Every structure is written in C-alpha cells, then in structure tokens.
Amino acid sequence: MMESREDMRLLLAKDLVIALENKDETKADEILDQIAGMRESMLFQEVGRLTRQLHDTMNSFALDSKMVELTAKDIPDAKERLHYVIAMTEQAANQTMQVVEDLSPISQALSDQANELSNKWDRFLAKDMPFEEFKNMSQEITAHFAQTKERVANVQTGLTDILMAQGFQDITGQIIRRVIDLVQDMEHSMVELVRLSGGKMKIGTVTKELELPGPVVPGVDDRANDVATNQDDVDDLLSSLGF
Amino acid sequence: MKILVVDDFSTMRRIVKNLLRDLGFTNTFEADDGKTALPMLKDGSYDFLVTDWNMPGMTGIDLLKAVRADPKLVNLPVLMVTAEAKREQIILAAQMGVNGYVIKPFTAATLREKIEKIFERIDKAGA
Numbered sequence: 001m002m003e004s005r006e007d008m009r010l011l012l013a014k015d016l017v018i019a020l021e022n023k024d025e026t027k028a029d030e031i032l033d034q035i036a037g038m039r040e041s042m043l044f045q046e047v048g049r050l051t052r053q054l055h056d057t058m059n060s061f062a063l064d065s066k067m068v069e070l071t072a073k074d075i076p077d078a079k080e081r082l083h084y085v086i087a088m089t090e091q092a093a094n095q096t097m098q099v100v101e102d103l104s105p106i107s108q109a110l111s112d113q114a115n116e117l118s119n120k121w122d123r124f125l126a127k128d129m130p131f132e133e134f135k136n137m138s139q140e141i142t143a144h145f146a147q148t149k150e151r152v153a154n155v156q157t158g159l160t161d162i163l164m165a166q167g168f169q170d171i172t173g174q175i176i177r178r179v180i181d182l183v184q185d186m187e188h189s190m191v192e193l194v195r196l197s198g199g200k201m202k203i204g205t206v207t208k209e210l211e212l213p214g215p216v217v218p219g220v221d222d223r224a225n226d227v228a229t230n231q232d233d234v235d236d237l238l239s240s241l242g243f
Numbered sequence: 244m245k246i247l248v249v250d251d252f253s254t255m256r257r258i259v260k261n262l263l264r265d266l267g268f269t270n271t272f273e274a275d276d277g278k279t280a281l282p283m284l285k286d287g288s289y290d291f292l293v294t295d296w297n298m299p300g301m302t303g304i305d306l307l308k309a310v311r312a313d314p315k316l317v318n319l320p321v322l323m324v325t326a327e328a329k330r331e332q333i334i335l336a337a338q339m340g341v342n343g344y345v346i347k348p349f350t351a352a353t354l355r356e357k358i359e360k361i362f363e364r365i366d367k368a369g370a
Contacts, residue, residue, distance in 0.1 A: 163261050168348070170254055214327065215328075227330065228333060241337050
C-alpha cells in the first residue's frame with residue numbers, strides 16, 4: 001500500500017534528523033532534494049487543477065446554448081412583442097376615441113331636436129299654437145322619429161366597436177406574460193452564470209415545459225408559415241377538413 | 244338558451260357576453276378556466292359552450308376532451324375563441340370535436356356568423 005503524502009514527509013523528516021545526527025551530509029542533501037521535489041509536484045498539480053477548472057468554465061460559457069438562444073433570438077423577439085403591444089394598445093385607444101368623436105355630435109343633435117320639439121309640444125298643449133304651425137310640427141315629429149331610429153342604430157354600432165376594441169387587453173396580456181417569463185428565464189441564467197464563475201456549483205439544466213404558442217405577433221410568430229394569420233385561414237383549413 | 248363563457252381574462256368574457264346579449268342570448272354564465280367550467284357544465288344543463296384555449300389550471304382543449312368524454316355532454320356545441328393560431332392546433336381542435344373556431348382578435352360579425360352557423364347545423368340535424 002502506498003503511504004500518504006503526510007506519512008511520506010514525516011518519514012523523510014525522521015530520516016533527515018537521523019542523517020544529520022549521524023553527520024551523513026550526502027544522505028541529508030538527498031533527503032532535502034526529495035522534499036523540495038515533492039513541494040514542486042504539489043504546486044504543479046494545483047496549477048493543473050486550476051487550469052482544468054478554467055477550461056471547464058470557459059466551455060460551459062460557450063456551450064450554454066440557453067444563453068445563446070436568449071441573446072440571439074428571445075431578446076429580439078421580446079422587443080418585437082412589446083412593440084406589438086404598443087401598436088395594439090394605440091390602435092384600441094384610437095378606435096375608441098374615434099367612435100366617441102363620431103357619436104358625440106349624433107347624441108348632441110338628437111338632444112337638440114328633442115328639446116326643440118318638446119318646447120313646441122308644450123305650447124301646443126297650452127293651446128298656444130296656430131293650426132299651420134301644428135301641421136309643421138307634426139311633420140317635424142315624423143321626421144324626428146325616423147332620424148332617431150337611424151341615429152340610435154349608429155350609436156349601437158359604435159358601442160359594439162368600443163366593446164370589440166377592448167379585446168386588446170386579453171391579447172396584450174398574453175404577450176406581456178410571455179415577456180415576463182423570458183425575463184425570469186434570463187434572471188435564472190444570470191444567476192447560473194454568477195455561480196459558474198464562482199466555480200462552486202455545477203450548472204443545472206433547466207427543462208421547460210412545452211407551452212402554448214399564444215397570440216401571433218406579426219414578424220415574430222408567422223415566420224415559419226405554420227400559423228393562421230386571420231379568420232379566413234382558419235375557415236379554409238377547417239373546410240378542407242370537412243367542416 | 245343557457246350559455247357558458249370560459250376565458251381567464253375577464254375583459255374577454257365581458258366582450259363575449261355583451262356580443263351574445265346583442266344576439267339575443269341573455270342567459271350567460273362565466274368561468275375562468277376548464278377546472279371551474281367542467282363541474283358547472285356537468286351540473287348545469289348548458290346548451291352552448293364558448294371557450295378560450297390557453298388558460299391556467301385546465302386548458303380549453305382539455306375541457307373540450309372532457310366534454311366529449313362525458314356521455315351527458317358529448318353533444319354540447321362548443322365554440323373555441325382563442326389566440327392560438329398554429330395550423331396543427333386548429334386541426335387538433337377539429338379532431339377533438341370542436342364545432343367552431345374563432346381566432347383573436349375577432350370582429351363582432353365573425354363571432355355572430357360562427358354562432359349562427361353552429362345553431363343552423365344543429366337545427367338541421369334536429370329536423
């Protein structure tokens with residue numbers, strides 16, 4: 001059995017004392033050389049160990065495909081997604097304001113017309129209206145009914161448009177959630193990098209559950225041409241399946 | 244006509260409910276994922292299900308599978324309203340027995356058209 005490094009040194013030291021006591025200079029020099037040689041080999045081993053560690057660390061940096069993917073693909077994608085969120089919220093805001101701007105004058109006109117007719121009607125009830133004017137008022141009332149029907153239909157359409165514009169909240173919410181996931185992924189990878197450069201812990205492989213792709217962001221998710229970009233695509237696909 | 248609307252976003256549930264009201268359907272109920280929806284469907288004698296796909300807890304496609312696997316619900320008309328737009332997903336939903344598929348963002352006219360189409364088919368099958 002081989003003796004450990006400590007035992008070896010202890011034996012050498014004892015031999016050295018014996019040699020010095022016996023005034024055996026040749027033997028003492030020989031033992032001293034042997035001890036120095038051991039120290040040197042320890043130093044070389046330690047340098048070797050550090051070199052290997054550095055090499056492994058460098059390899060881990062280079063091979064961590066997750067980091068590569070994050071920086072090369074996911075971050076630019078996230079930027080596109082956030083731009084799309086801005087575009088969608090802007091579109092929804094404009095759509096809503098447009099309807100308000102279109103409907104306000106309609107509502108105002110209806111109100112003015114009702115007020116005017118209401119005043120005339122009061123005069124009629126107070127028997128304060130000549131017959132000629134009454135005939136005109138009757139025509140005005142008939143016209144008012146027709147216009148009201150038409151204008152209220154416009155208001156109803158506008159209200160539906162406002163309602164539909166709120167769909168942005170769902171779509172953008174889903175997109176922002178994905179970006180939050182990405183930020184969490186990045187945070188995780190950064191922590192791993194810090195640990196790695198500290199050389200204390202091994203990098204753990206993060207297995208991510210397959211997720212649903214979610215809303216199609218133009219220019220990001222439709223590159224592979226495997227998504228339906230509008231309802232017509234969906235309808236065509238379904239009818240090809242016999243729907 | 245009793246309708247269940249399932250979506251994890253309350254804004255979307257509200258939009259769909261309002262559109263259904265415009266179409267004359269006022270007896271609508273809401274659930275925020277499949278897990279909540281399934282017991283409601285089992286106990287509630289619903290006539291129509293409108294569901295999203297991507298939801299936490301239980302997704303819309305799993306809800307659809309569960310509905311088709313339940314002898315009491317197997318014929319329940321199901322309309323999927325979702326942002327999921329991969330061709331393979333649409334095909335999967337069709338295979339699972341969805342009755343209509345609308346991708347978000349959608350228009351009021353599209354939703355109306357798909358719902359009317361579903362009921363037209365049911366009326367024809369029933370006649």
